[in-house]
Amino acid sequence: MRLGAVLLSCIVAFAPLGVQAQETLADIRQDLSVLFVEIQKLKRELSTTGASSLGLPSGALDRVNAIESELQRLTASTEELEFRVEQVAEDGARRIGDLEFRLCELEDGCDIGALGDSSTLGGENAAAPTPRPQPAPQSSGTELAVGEETDFRRAGEALAQGDFQSAADQFAAFRQTYPGGPLEAQALVAEGRSLEGLGNLRDAARRYLDAYAGYPNDAAGPEALWRLGAALGDLGNVAEACVTLSEVAGRYPGSSEAIAQAEEARARFDCP
Numbered sequence: 001m002r003l004g005a006v007l008l009s010c011i012v013a014f015a016p017l018g019v020q021a022q023e024t025l026a027d028i029r030q031d032l033s034v035l036f037v038e039i040q041k042l043k044r045e046l047s048t049t050g051a052s053s054l055g056l057p058s059g060a061l062d063r064v065n066a067i068e069s070e071l072q073r074l075t076a077s078t079e080e081l082e083f084r085v086e087q088v089a090e091d092g093a094r095r096i097g098d099l100e101f102r103l104c105e106l107e108d109g110c111d112i113g114a115l116g117d118s119s120t121l122g123g124e125n126a127a128a129p130t131p132r133p134q135p136a137p138q139s140s141g142t143e144l145a146v147g148e149e150t151d152f153r154r155a156g157e158a159l160a161q162g163d164f165q166s167a168a169d170q171f172a173a174f175r176q177t178y179p180g181g182p183l184e185a186q187a188l189v190a191e192g193r194s195l196e197g198l199g200n201l202r203d204a205a206r207r208y209l210d211a212y213a214g215y216p217n218d219a220a221g222p223e224a225l226w227r228l229g230a231a232l233g234d235l236g237n238v239a240e241a242c243v244t245l246s247e248v249a250g251r252y253p254g255s256s257e258a259i260a261q262a263e264e265a266r267a268r269f270d271c272p
Contacts, residue, residue, distance in 0.1 A: 148178050152187065159190055164197035185215035189224050196231070205231035222248060222258030230265040242271035 155170035171191035175184060192207030208231060211224035218224075226248045233241030248255070248262035 144182060148181060148183065151177065152183050155187075156190060159194055159197075162197070164194045167191075168194035168198060185211045185218035185220040185224065188214075189220045189227065192224075192227060192231075196227075201231050201234055205235065216251075222252040222255035223261075225251065226258050226262040226265065229262065233265065233269045238269050238271075241269055242266060245269075245271065 151170070151174050155167055155174055158170055159167035168191055171187050171194060175187050175191070178184075188207045188211035192204040192211070195201075195207065196204040205228060208224045208228035211218070211220055212228055215221060215224075226245060229241045229244030229248070231241075232238075232244060245262040245266045249259045252258055
């Protein structure tokens with residue numbers, strides 16, 4: 001399996017790890033450490049100094065030792081799990097960077113040195129994806145900035161009318177004006193469609209990749225994934241396209257439209 005195909009499979013499998021519970025592994029480990037200290041204090045209280053003839057109940061110290069041993073085991077398991085999660089996040093980010101490098105190689109005039117490093121999936125600066133309805137430019141539980149919905153609709157109207165250059169410019173400006181906003185994923189996909197309408201498949205694929213990799217749980221995720229696969233195929237990366245398209249049904253089983261589009265593209269590329 002070629003690098004791009006392996007990359008997309010890993011992105012699909014590991015990207016959801018960026019969404020963690022509010023209580024982090026570090027918090028759990030800290031709580032275990034506090035418990036461990038308290039057990040040590042209790043153990044000291046149960047130890048005789050020899051100055052008293054009062055004996056401890058039979059087996060009490062053994063029970064404390066057993067609790068202490070179990071806490072040590074849980075602490076070790078937590079540290080191992082944290083290490084594995086960090087490895088997965090770093091590996092996923094590295095593979096995203098590999099695909100960005102491949103897309104840049106296909107684009108005339110693309111400066112590979114300007115790509116920079118991919119942020120670690122699930123890191124402190126990683127954007128936590130939140131489900132948002134589509135195509136209406138609004139979000140669930142997230143307040144839009146003043147003018148954000150109006151600007152989004154205006155750019156969408158240009159795209160619907162086939163004014164691809166204007167739409168691409170407006171969506172790019174929209175993302176700069178409202179960086180990381182609740183409509184970011186939808187804007188990326190729409191900008192990709194606009195660029196695709198202009199015949200700029202390489203930049204379009206880059207927008208689809210950014211939308212899916214950054215917001216896999218967004219309502220725009222299914223469309224971003226199948227459009228990324230289709231764009232890769234049109235760019236000549238048929239093997240990567242087939243694997244990417246095959247992941248749509250597995251990752252988004254409820255997205256019938258995206259699944260149908262992915263299957264249509266798979267038939268077009270003669271995917272096995």
